[in-house]
Amino acid sequence: MTLEPAVEDALSEPLMASSLWFMIALMGAATVLFVYMGRNVSDPRIALIFAATIGVPAVSISSYFGLASGLTIGVVEIAGRGETVTMWGRYLTWTFSTPLILLALGLLAGSNATKLFTAIVFDIGMCVTGLAAALTTQAVWMRWAWFGISSAFFLVVVYVLLVEWPRDVRAQEPDVQNLFNTLKLLTVVLWFGYPIVWALGTEGLALLGTGTTGLAITSWLYSLLDVGAKFVFAFVLLRFLADEPETVARKTLFGAPTTADD
Structure with missing residues (x-):
């Protein structure tokens, strides 16, 4: 596959390339570390939380390698701006990794299947x-319309994180x-950072620049x-589970008391 010149230029920028290869190395090491941390897990609920959480860096390795190889980077023609390099592979990894984060967090809270779904x-x-x-x-306003729809979906997720699951975790x-x-606060605060970066970065208002340097900063x-x-x-979640498994193992998968609790 021949890469488009704009993509080749972006990947040849050391600042840009380092943002990808650094994450490949980190997520690779994290996957190995987390598998080792869960080597003695036997409780079904804890095992599922471990599996979901380990899946996050595992998926990210593939995503970042796709970006580093140019496979999941493309060029779009934005009206009024011209060619813009887009790292669409990031959305692919978020589609797979963020549900795993929510699954792990929802199971930790002892939430039910409906709220998880x-x-x-x-x-x-x-x-x-x-x-x-x-x-x-087609038009810049359409890009922002999609951004608005995405933000509306995000607010529903935030509502579950800040309102519904805190009610469930009170039984823990x-x-x-x-x-x-x-973990709830860590997730909400950092997840708000993504749309902010989108809005300021090369795919939004391009306040960070439109060239390779702006793309690298983004x-x-x-x-x-x-x-x-x-x-x-x-790491914070799995270290707790590895150190104090009996604290979390007292509930079944969706929060109902185990026989030992009756």
């Missing part, structure tokens, strides 16, 4: 409509409640958000 479906809708915003070329042990509240901002939203989130 709601959060995950609207999250996927957020990612897909975000991709539509990045790829739309105090240590689990504290962990959930920490890419690094996304990568740094991923470090916090994926690696830090996963």
Whole structure:
């Protein structure tokens, strides 16, 4: 496959390339570390949380390699601006990785299947409509319309995170409640960073620049958000599960008491 000249120029920029290869190395190391941390897990609920969380860096490796190889980077012609390089592969990884984050967090909260399904479906809708915003070329206002739709989906996810799941986690042990509240705030704060970067970056208002340097800055901002939203989130969660499995293992998958609790 022959890369478009604009894509080749972007990937030849050291600042841009480093934002991708750094994440490949980090997510690769994270996957190995998290698998090792879960080597002794036997409880079904904890095992599912581990599996979902380990899937986050595992999916990210493929995504970042797709970006680094140029496979999931394209060029779109934006009305009034001209050619713009878009890293559409990021939306692909968010579509797969963010539902796993929500699954792990919802299971930790002891939420039910309906709330988990709601959060995950609207999250996927957020990612897909975000991709539509990045790829739309007919008119700039249409890009922002898609961005608005994506933001509406996002607000539903935020509602579940800040309102519904905090109610569910009250039935859990105090240590689990504290962990959930920490991860909830980490997730909400960092996830708000993504649409802000989109709006300021090369696919939005282009306030960071439209050339390769602007694209590299945008890419690094996304990568740094991923470090916090994926690696830090996963490490804090899995370290707690590995150190105190009995605290979380007292509930079944969707929060109902186990026989031992009756």
